[in-house]
Amino acid sequence: MRIFQRFEVWLLLLVGGIAIWWAFSTGPNPGETGPETRPDSPLQLRRCTVERDFGNARLDLEVRYKNTSPRPLSMQAPDVRLINAAGKEVPPFILPIERPPTAEAQTTGDIRLRFWLEKADLAGALTLEVRGEKLEVKDSTPLDLEKLENAKPKVWTSAAWKP
Numbered sequence: 001m002r003i004f005q006r007f008e009v010w011l012l013l014l015v016g017g018i019a020i021w022w023a024f025s026t027g028p029n030p031g032e033t034g035p036e037t038r039p040d041s042p043l044q045l046r047r048c049t050v051e052r053d054f055g056n057a058r059l060d061l062e063v064r065y066k067n068t069s070p071r072p073l074s075m076q077a078p079d080v081r082l083i084n085a086a087g088k089e090v091p092p093f094i095l096p097i098e099r100p101p102t103a104e105a106q107t108t109g110d111i112r113l114r115f116w117l118e119k120a121d122l123a124g125a126l127t128l129e130v131r132g133e134k135l136e137v138k139d140s141t142p143l144d145l146e147k148l149e150n151a152k153p154k155v156w157t158s159a160a161w162k163p
Helices: 006-026 118-122
Strands: 041-051 056-067 080-084 106-117 126-130 133-138 154-156
Touching: 041 126, 041 133, 056 126, 080 106, 106 118
Parallel strands: none
Antiparallel strands: 041 056, 041 154, 056 106, 080 126, 126 133
8 A cells, every 4th residue: 555655644643643642641630539539438529510590509419329228219318418517408409300319229320419509508518428428528618609600500520619
C-alpha cells in the first residue's frame, strides 16, 4: 500500500498513539475522588447538585449504596435522613409523579435522593444517614445561597462546597 509511504499518515498515527497512551496513563481527577470516598464503605458520595429557587434550593444527591439486607430498602424516612448542623432533619423534595428510589436486596447501586434546603441548612454541615451509616455530604464551610444563580445547577463531587 502506498498510503504508508506518506509522512502525514505516520505523523497522524504517532500523534494518535501518544494521545491514547496519555489518556490511559493519567490518574483520576482529584475532584472526582474525594477523601470521603472509601471503596469499602457501603455508602459513597458520587455527586451533589444544588439548584437555587429564589430563597430555597433543591439538593440532588447521587450516592452509591450497598444494601446488605435480604429485603429491598425504600430510600425515604425514617431509614434515610439528611441532617443539618443544628441536628434538624432536612425535608425531602417530593414530586407526586416520581416513586421513591429503592435499593434492591443484597445489591450495590447508584441512587438519586432529593431534598429541599432552606438558607439556614447551607450555613453548616449536612450529613446523610442511611440505616445507621453516616456520610458527610457538605462540610461545615458556609455556602451563601445568594451567590448562586437562580435556576442554574451547581455541581460538586465532594463535601467541600465552594461557590
